[in-house]
Amino acid sequence: MEEMASSNLDRLVEKENPNSIKLPETIEVFRNLKNAKRFAIDIGGSLTKIAYFSTVSHRRVTYEGDSSDKDKDPSKHTPQENFSYESKENARLHFVKFETKYIDHCLDFIAANLINSDGMEGKSIKATGGGAYKYANLIQSKLGLS
Structure with missing residues (x-):
């Protein structure tokens, strides 16, 4: 019993404390800010939180080869491929x-x-x-809002 308790204690001591959440570089965090469609800010006493909705464009190319080409020697392959291009916007x-x-x-x-x-x-x-009220004048002057 004593060995089991000692083993559990050793595992707890060896276990590192979890790392805190590390945000990516500022540029990476705000990479889609210019595409923002909606934006909100919550200003608290110690933390300010920003939420914004943006769109991200994705492009995809798919290949649809001719099934009769499967058995052909690649060096003798004639380009009869069909490429399909798809572009769409996703919300984030x-x-x-x-x-x-x-x-x-x-x-x-x-x-x-x-x-x-x-x-x-x-x-x-x-x-x-509370910070929205506390910093109202600062927000209005910095952002040019009324």
Whole structure:
């Protein structure tokens, strides 16, 4: 019994603490921000959370070879392939969080990359949380909102 308890304790000691969530580089996190269709920000006392909806274009090429070509020598292959090209847009929902003490930098980034984009023309930005009230003047001045 004592050996079993010791073994369990050893495993617990050897086990590392889980790593915290590591966000990719800033550019990677906001890679589809220019394609944002909807945008919201929740400003809390310690964390600010951003959610935005964007579209991502995907292109795919598929090959449909002639089944009679399967037994042919590849060097004698005549190009009778059929290629099919498909392009479609998928929706993607993004979540980003950061410390509220960096709200100035965040608003500068949003102003530079989102506010003047064609996708946001005539759209509103939703802001919630106590910080939305606390930083209302800063948000209005940085983003040019009324």
